[in-house]
Amino acid sequence: MSEEKKEKKLGFDTLRVRAGYNPKEHQNSIAVPIYQTAAFDLGDTARVDRLLSFTEFGWLYTRIGNPTVNVLEQRIAALDGGAGAIAVASGMAAISYTLLSLAEGGGRILTVEKIYGGTFDSFNKIYAKLGIGVDFVADQDDPESFRKAIRPETKAIFIESISNPNATVLDIEAIASIAHDAGIPLVVDNTFATPYLFNPIEHGADIVVYSATKSLGGHGTTIGGLIVESGKFNFNTPKFPQFQEPVYLLRDRQTGKDKSFLEAFPLFPFTVRIRLTYLAYLGAALGPFDAFQILQGIETLSERVAKQVSNAETLIQHLENHPQVSWVKHPSARGSKYAKLARKLLPKGAGSVFTFGFKGTEAQYNKFIDSVEIFSFHANVGDARSLIINSPKTTHGELRPDEQARADWNYPDISDTIKRPFH
Numbered sequence: 513m514s515e516e517k518k519e520k521k522l523g524f525d526t527l528r529v530r531a532g533y534n535p536k537e538h539q540n541s542i543a544v545p546i547y548q549t550a551a552f553d554l555g556d557t558a559r560v561d562r563l564l565s566f567t568e569f570g571w572l573y574t575r576i577g578n579p580t581v582n583v584l585e586q587r588i589a590a591l592d593g594g595a596g597a598i599a600v601a602s603g604m605a606a607i608s609y610t611l612l613s614l615a616e617g618g619g620r621i622l623t624v625e626k627i628y629g630g631t632f633d634s635f636n637k638i639y640a641k642l643g644i645g646v647d648f649v650a651d652q653d654d655p656e657s658f659r660k661a662i663r664p665e666t667k668a669i670f671i672e673s674i675s676n677p678n679a680t681v682l683d684i685e686a687i688a689s690i691a692h693d694a695g696i697p698l699v700v701d702n703t704f705a706t707p708y709l710f711n712p713i714e715h716g717a718d719i720v721v722y723s724a725t726k727s728l729g730g731h732g733t734t735i736g737g738l739i740v741e742s743g744k745f746n747f748n749t750p751k752f753p754q755f756q757e758p759v760y761l762l763r764d765r766q767t768g769k770d771k772s773f774l775e776a777f778p779l780f781p782f783t784v785r786i787r788l789t790y791l792a793y794l795g796a797a798l799g800p801f802d803a804f805q806i807l808q809g810i811e812t813l814s815e816r817v818a819k820q821v822s823n824a825e826t827l828i829q830h831l832e833n834h835p836q837v838s839w840v841k842h843p844s845a846r847g848s849k850y851a852k853l854a855r856k857l858l859p860k861g862a863g864s865v866f867t868f869g870f871k872g873t874e875a876q877y878n879k880f881i882d883s884v885e886i887f888s889f890h891a892n893v894g895d896a897r898s899l900i901i902n903s904p905k906t907t908h909g910e911l912r913p914d915e916q917a918r919a920d921w922n923y924p925d926i927s928d929t930i931k932r933p934f935h
């Protein structure tokens with residue numbers, strides 16, 4: 513039985529410690545070795561020909577591939593049930609390489625406003641200048657809103673499975689089928705859920721992205737990003753000429769005919785194209801040591817995330833009954849409109865990040881933040897340590913007040929005490 517077939521039969525908790533790694537190929541080392549090298553000996557000139565014609569698999573240069581990084585890529589592909597994966601230097605690189613490669617040449621991305629502030633901001637500040645349009649649906653809770661907002665130039669729908677920071681949950685299956693009706697892929701940022709809580713591909717996503725910096729790495733040591741493709745999306749349509757163009761690098765050495773990414777790599781054209789274009793030329797490569805750290809984190813993913821979810825639910829219950837708290841946002845919070853959907857899509861829990869409203873003046877609020885003990889005041893969720901942070905002033909501080917209001921970060925309509933944006 514091939515390694516691949518064997519892995520498909522293994523359970524999640526086995527895959528997270530074993531997938532993508534065979535000790536026999538690495539001096540029988542049980543832990544994944546860190547290949548801390550920029551380049552690899554090419555052997556002889558005949559071998560270089562084989563490597564560059566993709567008739568022999570081998571390593572060349574760590575910017576485009578490295579054995580330690582590759583174990584991480586295979587592991588996340590196995591956990592998500594994807595056909596291929598690629599690791600990059602940050603979650604932002606994973607999102608931007610994904611969306612730029614889909615919409616390159618003047619396409620548009622359809623998304624929602626309640627997403628991570630850095631992603632939201634990048635849409636305004638970079639994509640427009642690169643000639644890529646971004647549209648926001650009118651009502652993210654109504655899947656038909658997505659259908660209405662799709663334009664002829666729309667090349668992908670981008671959403672988060674559990675949104676940062678308010679933990680909203682969308683009807684992913686309905687949105688996936690609307691995307692597919694329009695011949696475009698659904699891209700899901702699964703950072704907050706992790707593969708432990710949610711498998712986007714099983715629910716119709718075509719591409720999954722992660723900030724591995726968060727719960728996957730899990731210890732706050734490492735910035736990293738991952739992209740997984742399902743292998744099921746059909747890029748062989750007029751919407752996606754970039755996958756059909758002949759590429760000299762991919763030429764058939766026998767006939768001399770240039771091949772497209774779809775011809776050369778039909779099983780995982782999307783991630784290979786990112787590797788050989790965006791990663792190769794824009795260069796946000798993940799280092800081998802960082803890949804090792806993220807692999808170490810993934811080994812304990814299930815226990816950490818399960819514990820964090822149960823801790824968060826206990827805290828939510830406590831805060832809901834606290835006189836100083838005006839509201840709590842999380843699918844497990846009392847009266848959440850996302851409770852039903854979350855029970856269906858996220859039976860193991862809707863993650864461990866939630867927001868709450870503090871009753872009091874801004875001065876009292878600042879005093880509260882400054883007095884918190886144990887919880888750190890830092891901007892990296894998913895770390896083994898709990899944190900508290902004032903998003904409107906910190907992680908989303910670069911957004912104008914009206915942008916914060918659109919994305920529901922300053923909560924002017926909900927809190928009776930925090931009536932205005934903080935800046």
Ligand SMILES: Cc1ncc(COP(=O)(O)O)c(C=O)c1O
Pocket residue numbers: 602603604605628630631672676701703704722723724725726735736737
């Ligand atoms: C949901 C989500 N996606 C992407 C990112 C960006 O990830 P990174 O900081 O690894 O670039 C973050 C960071 O907070 C995030 O919360």
